[in-house]
Amino acid sequence: MSDKYTTLNPELYAYLLAQRSERDPVLERIARHNETLGTMAMAQIAPDQGAFLTVLARAIGAREAIEVGTFTGYSALCIARGLPADGRLLCCDIDPVHTATARGFWNEAGLGDRIELRVGPALDTLRALPATERFDFGFIDADKTAYHDYYEEVLARLRPNGLILFDNVLYQWSGQITREDATDENTVALRALNASLARDPRVEVVMLAVGDGLTIARKRREQE
Numbered sequence: 089m090s091d092k093y094t095t096l097n098p099e100l101y102a103y104l105l106a107q108r109s110e111r112d113p114v115l116e117r118i119a120r121h122n123e124t125l126g127t128m129a130m131a132q133i134a135p136d137q138g139a140f141l142t143v144l145a146r147a148i149g150a151r152e153a154i155e156v157g158t159f160t161g162y163s164a165l166c167i168a169r170g171l172p173a174d175g176r177l178l179c180c181d182i183d184p185v186h187t188a189t190a191r192g193f194w195n196e197a198g199l200g201d202r203i204e205l206r207v208g209p210a211l212d213t214l215r216a217l218p219a220t221e222r223f224d225f226g227f228i229d230a231d232k233t234a235y236h237d238y239y240e241e242v243l244a245r246l247r248p249n250g251l252i253l254f255d256n257v258l259y260q261w262s263g264q265i266t267r268e269d270a271t272d273e274n275t276v277a278l279r280a281l282n283a284s285l286a287r288d289p290r291v292e293v294v295m296l297a298v299g300d301g302l303t304i305a306r307k308r309r310e311q312e
């Protein structure tokens with residue numbers, strides 16, 4: 089098969105970013121704030137991923153969304169922007185400091201009332217939610233070894249045809265998903281997750297080379 093993919097370089101990536109339709113000054117302030125945190129800035133999703141989350145949430149008419157891994161609020165703001173005025177995003181993160189910063193940015197953006205934050209281990213937060221299929225959209229971007237557990241909890245609460253997105257599924261920035269001698273626990277966990285998602289009959293899955301790899305899983309309807 090001929091190579092049907094494009095390898096990015098800095099010029100092409102800058103060009104691609106310049107073609108986005110929306111520029112959100114608060115998102116740019118979050119990104120600038122994150123740069124002051126040094127290497128932690130890498131935790132934030134990329135701007136094209138953020139724009140993609142907004143478009144996707146809006147396109148599927150998501151009203152109820154959930155995020156696992158919020159940090160300083162960049163991806164949450166992108167998702168919240170894609171929800172209608174009466175939509176709700178529930179954010180789960182263990183870190184009270186960075187999420188307090190996030191709360192400030194969301195208020196600045198005028199979307200604070202659309203976002204609920206629960207600080208604590210995300211698995212506890214998820215397991216405490218009613219097991220009803222209420223969410224339209226889920227985004228998982230926290231500790232990699234728990235992705236599969238987060239998936240099961242979010243899937244149980246996702247409406248049929250809803251979407252769950254997983255960030256960093258290629259894990260190229262920190263390891264190498266396809267390199268056999270990469271055996272750190274995050275790489276191993278992501279490899280297992282990727283393999284099990286592809287075989288999971290409950291979802292339809294595609295992995296995209298956006299950012300550090302982004303998987304989209306759509307929950308199948310019963311009659312499919």
Ligand SMILES: C[S@@+](CC[C@H](N)C(=O)[O-])C[C@H]1O[C@@H](n2cnc3c(N)ncnc32)[C@H](O)[C@@H]1O
Pocket residue numbers: 131132133156157158159160161162163164180181182183186208209210211229230231
């Ligand atoms: C990669 S960052 C999230 C980045 C965010 N999505 C963004 O775009 O800015 C991962 C986050 O997961 C959180 N986290 C790590 N382990 C967690 C756990 N067990 N429960 C909840 N949150 C956790 C960290 O505190 C951190 O804020």
